[in-house]
Amino acid sequence: MANPISFGYAAAYSRNIGWVTQAEQQILRKARIAIAGLGGVGGAHLLTLSRLGISNFNIADFDDFDVHNINRQAGACASSFGQPKIDTMAGLARDINPETDLRLFSQGVQPDSVDEFLKDVDVYVDGLDFFALPARRMVFAKCREKGIPALTAAPLGMGVAFLYFSPTGMSFEDYFKVEGYESQEQYARFIAGLSPAMLNRDYLVAPEAVNFQEKRGPSTIMACDLCAGVMGTSVLKLLLGRGEIKAAPWGMQFDAYHQKLKFTWRPFGNANPLQQLLLKFIRPVLRGRSGA
Numbered sequence: 215m216a217n218p219i220s221f222g223y224a225a226a227y228s229r230n231i232g233w234v235t236q237a238e239q240q241i242l243r244k245a246r247i248a249i250a251g252l253g254g255v256g257g258a259h260l261l262t263l264s265r266l267g268i269s270n271f272n273i274a275d276f277d278d279f280d281v282h283n284i285n286r287q288a289g290a291c292a293s294s295f296g297q298p299k300i301d302t303m304a305g306l307a308r309d310i311n312p313e314t315d316l317r318l319f320s321q322g323v324q325p326d327s328v329d330e331f332l333k334d335v336d337v338y339v340d341g342l343d344f345f346a347l348p349a350r351r352m353v354f355a356k357c358r359e360k361g362i363p364a365l366t367a368a369p370l371g372m373g374v375a376f377l378y379f380s381p382t383g384m385s386f387e388d389y390f391k392v393e394g395y396e397s398q399e400q401y402a403r404f405i406a407g408l409s410p411a412m413l414n415r416d417y418l419v420a421p422e423a424v425n426f427q428e429k430r431g432p433s434t435i436m437a438c439d440l441c442a443g444v445m446g447t448s449v450l451k452l453l454l455g456r457g458e459i460k461a462a463p464w465g466m467q468f469d470a471y472h473q474k475l476k477f478t479w480r481p482f483g484n485a486n487p488l489q490q491l492l493l494k495f496i497r498p499v500l501r502g503r504s505g506a
Contacts, residue, residue, distance in 0.1 A: 221312050227267040238454050239267055245453050246270035248335040248362075250323045250353055252303045253277070254433060255369055256341020257288035258442035260303055263339070264310040266446055271307065272331050274319035275300040286369075286435045323349055328356050337449050340366035345429045347392070347400055354379060354386035363452055367445045369437030371414025373469035376444050377407075380461040389462045389483035401426060402496045403484050410489065411476040413469035426500050436470060444468070 227239055234242070245268050249256050252275040260273060277299050283290035289302040304316050323331050331353075332338065338357045342350050357364040361381040368375040379386050387393060390407040392400040418424070423432045444466075448459055460466070463486075465478045480486040484493070 223267070223269075223311075223313060226311065230267060234450070234454065241453060242267045242450070243269050245336045246272065246334050247337050247339055247449065248272040248274075248332055249339045249341050250274045250331070250349070251341035251343060251346070252289070252299045253283065253341065253343065254286040254438045255367060255441045255445075256339075257299070257303050258438050259339050259341055259367075259445050260307055261288055261310065262442040262446040263449060264307045264314065266450065267311075268449075269311055269313055270315045270334075272317045272319065272333070272335060273300060273304065274321075274323045274327075274331055275303070276320060276322040286433045286438050288438075323353055325352065328352060332356055332360055332362060335360075335362055337452055338362050338364040339445060339449065340364065344368075344404075344431070345401075347404060351386065351392070357381070358385050365445060365448055365452075366408075367441035367448075368408045369433060369441050370409055370467070371417060371469060372434050372436045372440075372471040373414055373467060374437060374440040374444050375409045375411075375465065375467040376441075376448070377465050378448065378459050378461045383461040384463050384483065386462075389480075391484040398426065398500055399497075402493055402500055405496055406489050406492045407480075407484055408465075409467055410465055410478040410480055410492065411467045412492065413467050413472055413474055413476060417471055424499070440468065440470060 223243065230239055247263055247268055249259055249271060252260060252273060260271065278296055279290045279294045279299055279302060281295060289299060289306060294302045298320065300318055300320050304318060307314050307316060319327055319331050338353065340350065354364050358381055363381060364379045366377050390403050392403045451457055451459055463480045463483055468475045480489055
């Protein structure tokens with residue numbers, strides 16, 4: 215039997231009205247968002263922004279869903295194992311909003327495709343894997359060059375760490391200061407910059423689950439969902455000009471486990487003396503000597 219209910223944009227997003235005006239909903243409808251990475255946070259961002267009513271996306275991912283994704287990734291189901299993440303997530307976005315215009319980059323974001331990936335984009339939303347630092351640096355640098363606001367929300371423990379890089383404010387490179395360092399030091403600096411407050415560090419009950427050599431670590435769905443909520447709200451504020459979002463060197467971390475919210479301000483980024491102290495704690499952990 216055919217479903218008698220048909221899709222209509224106004225009806226589908228009518229319950230947004232009140233928190234946004236009818237005119238603002240149309241601004242959201244016409245906006246274009248780029249999302250690189252469609253796993254834990256990236257997939258959640260795509261579906262959250264789709265339900266917000268944003269109807270245009272440039273999305274990039276080269277990976278397939280696997281069974282170890284099931285604990286946190288929005289598109290990971292038994293039926294999607296072995297399937298390209300980008301195709302699965304595109305299908306889910308179109309199932310939410312059949313009017314969605316999607317530009318797919320199935321090889322991920324590459325140096326020869328990054329300009330096309332960011333074409334016509336209003337806001338860049340970072341969903342890249344933690345260990346994809348070279349690609350992340352490339353995309354954030356290109357966003358700055360093109361004047362595109364760039365946001366990242368990192369799932370840490372059972373919480374979220376959020377950073378906003380304004381095209382006219384502190385750059386990704388000036389904040390993290392990873393240029394010229396070997397890979398492990400770059401990761402240390404990325405961790406320190408993402409989470410200056412380190413609210414999640416005291417409830418990691420199985421430290422052996424963190425292995426930077428094998429590029430793996432623990433994760434939770436709660437963190438990914440919190441990231442999507444913070445990101446969706448921040449994208450809305452940017453697109454509609456609805457109030458301030460503190461840009462780097464400001465950062466924000468909310469940890470649901472401890473029920474704590476912390477704002478951090480780190481002038482000079484990782485060159486800040488507080489960050490230098492934090493790096494002294496992080497480096498031994500990355501070397502597997504957490505008690506050092």
